[in-house]
Amino acid sequence: MPTESSIGLSSPVAAGPVAPGVYCLRVAVDVPLLALFDYLSTVPVEVGVRVIVPFGRRKVVGVVVGLPEAPAIDIALVKEIDQVLDDTPPLSADWLRMASFAAQYYQRPLGEVILPALPTALRKVSAYQGKLSAGGPVQRLDNRKPVARRDVPPDVPPQLNAEQAAAATAIAALRQHKTVMLHGVTGSGKTEVYLHAAQQVLARGKQVLFMVPEINLTPQLERSLRARLASVAGSGALAVMHSGLSDGERLRAWLQVQRGQARVLLGTRLSIFAPMPELGMIIVDEEHDTSYKQQDGLRYSARDLAVWRGSDLNIPVVLGSATPSLESWNHAQTGHYLRYTLAQRARDVALPEVRLVDTRRLALQQGFSPQLIKAIGERLAAKEQALVFLNRRGYAPVLNCSSCGWVSQCPRCTAYTVLHRAGARRNILQCHHCGHQARVPAACPECGDQDLKPMGRGTQRVEEHLAELFPQARIARIDADSTRLKGSAAALFARIHAGEFDLLVGTQMVAKGHDFANLGLVGVLNADAMLFAQDFRAPERLFAQLMQVAGRAGRHVKGGQVIIQTDYPEQAVYQALIRHDYPGFAGYGLDERKAVGLPPYAYQALLTAEARQLAAALDFLASARRLPAEQATMYEALDAITLYDPVPLRVVRVANVERAQLLVESTNRRALQQFLTTWSAALAGLARDFRVRYNLEVDPLEI
Ligand SMILES: Nc1ncnc2c1ncn2[C@@H]1O[C@H](COP(=O)(O)OP(=O)(O)OP(=O)(O)O)[C@@H](O)[C@H]1O
Numbered sequence: 001m002p003t004e005s006s007i008g009l010s011s012p013v014a015a016g017p018v019a020p021g022v023y024c025l026r027v028a029v030d031v032p033l034l035a036l037f038d039y040l041s042t043v044p045v046e047v048g049v050r051v052i053v054p055f056g057r058r059k060v061v062g063v064v065v066g067l068p069e070a071p072a073i074d075i076a077l078v079k080e081i082d083q084v085l086d087d088t089p090p091l092s093a094d095w096l097r098m099a100s101f102a103a104q105y106y107q108r109p110l111g112e113v114i115l116p117a118l119p120t121a122l123r124k125v126s127a128y129q130g131k132l133s134a135g136g137p138v139q140r141l142d143n144r145k146p147v148a149r150r151d152v153p154p155d156v157p158p159q160l161n162a163e164q165a166a167a168a169t170a171i172a173a174l175r176q177h178k179t180v181m182l183h184g185v186t187g188s189g190k191t192e193v194y195l196h197a198a199q200q201v202l203a204r205g206k207q208v209l210f211m212v213p214e215i216n217l218t219p220q221l222e223r224s225l226r227a228r229l230a231s232v233a234g235s236g237a238l239a240v241m242h243s244g245l246s247d248g249e250r251l252r253a254w255l256q257v258q259r260g261q262a263r264v265l266l267g268t269r270l271s272i273f274a275p276m277p278e279l280g281m282i283i284v285d286e287e288h289d290t291s292y293k294q295q296d297g298l299r300y301s302a303r304d305l306a307v308w309r310g311s312d313l314n315i316p317v318v319l320g321s322a323t324p325s326l327e328s329w330n331h332a333q334t335g336h337y338l339r340y341t342l343a344q345r346a347r348d349v350a351l352p353e354v355r356l357v358d359t360r361r362l363a364l365q366q367g368f369s370p371q372l373i374k375a376i377g378e379r380l381a382a383k384e385q386a387l388v389f390l391n392r393r394g395y396a397p398v399l400n401c402s403s404c405g406w407v408s409q410c411p412r413c414t415a416y417t418v419l420h421r422a423g424a425r426r427n428i429l430q431c432h433h434c435g436h437q438a439r440v441p442a443a444c445p446e447c448g449d450q451d452l453k454p455m456g457r458g459t460q461r462v463e464e465h466l467a468e469l470f471p472q473a474r475i476a477r478i479d480a481d482s483t484r485l486k487g488s489a490a491a492l493f494a495r496i497h498a499g500e501f502d503l504l505v506g507t508q509m510v511a512k513g514h515d516f517a518n519l520g521l522v523g524v525l526n527a528d529a530m531l532f533a534q535d536f537r538a539p540e541r542l543f544a545q546l547m548q549v550a551g552r553a554g555r556h557v558k559g560g561q562v563i564i565q566t567d568y569p570e571q572a573v574y575q576a577l578i579r580h581d582y583p584g585f586a587g588y589g590l591d592e593r594k595a596v597g598l599p600p601y602a603y604q605a606l607l608t609a610e611a612r613q614l615a616a617a618l619d620f621l622a623s624a625r626r627l628p629a630e631q632a633t634m635y636e637a638l639d640a641i642t643l644y645d646p647v648p649l650r651v652v653r654v655a656n657v658e659r660a661q662l663l664v665e666s667t668n669r670r671a672l673q674q675f676l677t678t679w680s681a682a683l684a685g686l687a688r689d690f691r692v693r694y695n696l697e698v699d700p701l702e703i
C-alpha cells in the first residue's frame, strides 16, 4: 500500500469521508523508502495527530500527514487505524513543513524525519497499549508530582557597552525574518546580547529557542538564563533539551514547550525539532560548531534548519560566534545576513597575547618547551589557573616496539590502538574508532622484545608530566574519559569554576564557551597535527579551535597569555591567531575556496558505501556514478553536476567494515537537489543488488 508521493504534505482540511463515516488518512511511519501509507478511520482525524496503525504483522505509531480524498490503492486493501493518540496537541502545520523540508533537502523519507524527532514515549506502541500503559505516557507524567522548582535568585544585568547595546537593540527591533550574525571576539559578552534580545521577545509574549553546541555548556548558561528570565517570563519558564536527558525528562521538556508553559528552550541540535507554537526568535550560539551537524540517521545541520525555520516563521535568527563558519561569514560579507560586531572584550581586559614558540630547534621536556613550563610556574605562583590544551585523549596514541618497529594496531580497523591508563597499574590498548580493547602485551608480539614504548602523548600522559613538574598543583583532566558518567562533566566544571584546581589539561571539551574567571594562561601542545589534514575545512577548524581555546585565557584577570608550540610558526593559521584576525583569516580562506570552487561557492553531497570488502563498496559507487548517464530523467540535470571518482575513506576499515565514498558537487544548489532526489530513489535498489549499506549526506562537513 505505498503511495505515489514519498514526500509532500497535502492540505490539512478534511477531504470528507470516502464513504459515509469512513475517512482516509495518509500516515507517515518510521520505515525506509516509501514512508507514507494510507489508512481508514471511522472518526475524522486532523493532520499532525499521532495514530497507532497495523503495519505488516506489527503495530506502529505514525503521524497523520495528509487527508486524501481517496486512498492511493484499492480501498479494499486499505487497513483501519488502531488508535488515535490525542494526549498531545497535533503537530502544527509549521512543524510539519519543517519536517517535510528536512526530508526533501536531506533526502530522507518523511517518516524517518518525523518519528525520530519525537520523544521516545510518544512513538512507542507499548507506551499506549498493554498492561503498563496506564493512560499513556503523557497522563503518567502529568499525574506525577510537579518537578521541584529550581528558582535562581535574579541577577543584576551588567550595563551593556555600546557595541553590545547596539546589537541587542537592533536584534530586538526586528519584527520579521532576518538572519543576524553576531561576530564577537572571545569574552566580548555575546551572551548578554542574546539575553537582552531574548528578554524583549519574551516580553512580547513569544517563545525563544536558544541553541548551544554541547551539553556541558548548559549548566552555566542555564543558571544565567533562569536568573535573567524569571522576571520577564516567570520561573519554570525555561526548559532544557539535550541527548543526555532521560526519556521522561525529554518528554516533559517537549510538552512544556508545546503547551507554551516553557517560554525559553535551551537545547542542543535536536531542540531544533521542538514544537514551539509561539516561537519568536532562534539563537544559535557558537554557530560554527560541528556539533550542530547530526552524523547519523537524518544528517541535518541544526544551524541551517534554524535559518530555514526562522525564515519560514518570519522571525529573526541570531548566529553568534567568535569564529563563524566560512559559509555564514560569506553570507554576512555579501549582505545576505546582517552583521553586528563586538570587537572588544566586555570586561575591562584585553584579548590575551598569543605567542608562538618555535619548537624546531628546542629541547622539549616531555613535550613541553622551557618557555611554557616557566609560564605555567609563574601563573601558579600568582595563584592563577593555567590550562594545557591537547586534542588527543588517552596516554599515548600508539605503543611501539623499539627493536622491530611493531606498532599496536586494531584488529578490526585500519587504525592504531591508543594506550590508556585504566587504573593505577592497569594499562589497556583501545581503538578510538570501534571501541575494541586489548591488554597491553608483555612483550612485542613480533620479535619478543620487552622494550615496548608509548609513542607521542595524550591528555593522560600530559597530566602525568605536569604532576611531576608541578607537584604542588591540583590538576584536573577534562576529556571524554574523565567525564564519561552522566553529570560528571557538569560536576567537574562546577569544581573548576569554584577554584578547586590550579592546572587544567583538556581536549576540545574545555575550549568552548566556558567563562573561566581565574584562568590566566593557555598552553597549546601538538596543534600541528591538524595542519596538514586532507579535509579542506581543516585549517578553518584548527583556527576556530585555537581561537576558542585561546579565548579562555584572561577573561577576568588581566594579562592573559596564550603559548602555542609549533614547528610551523610561519603558517597563515598561526600568523592570523597572533593578530586575533578572524576577518583576515576568513577572507584568505574564502579566496582560496573561490579559486578552486569549494563551499560556500559550490554545494556538495557525499555518498558513502560500506561493505565487508572494499571492492564491493567501490563497485556499488562506480555503478551509482554511471546511473545518471543511463537514465534519461537524470541525464538532463547532469550538465550542472560533477560526480567524482569513488575513493576509499582515509580510515578504510572500521569494525571490519570497509568504506568508500563518492563526492557529488554543483555550483547550482537547486540542480543538485533535483539530481539528488532522482538519484537517491534509484540508489536503494542498487544497494540491495550490491549488498552494501550506504548513506547520502547533503552538505557534508568532512570529506
Ligand atoms: N557589559 C558588560 N559589562 C561587564 N561584564 C560583562 C558585560 N557583558 C558581559 N560581561 C561579562 O564578560 C564575560 C564574557 O562574556 P561571555 O561569556 O558572554 O562572552 P562570549 O562573547 O560568549 O565569549 P566566548 O565566545 O569566548 O564564549 C562574562 O563574565 C560576562 O559576565
Ligand SMILES: [Zn+2]
Residues within 6 Å of the ligand: 410, 411, 412, 413, 415, 431, 432, 433, 434, 435, 436, 654, 655
Ligand atoms: Zn577498531
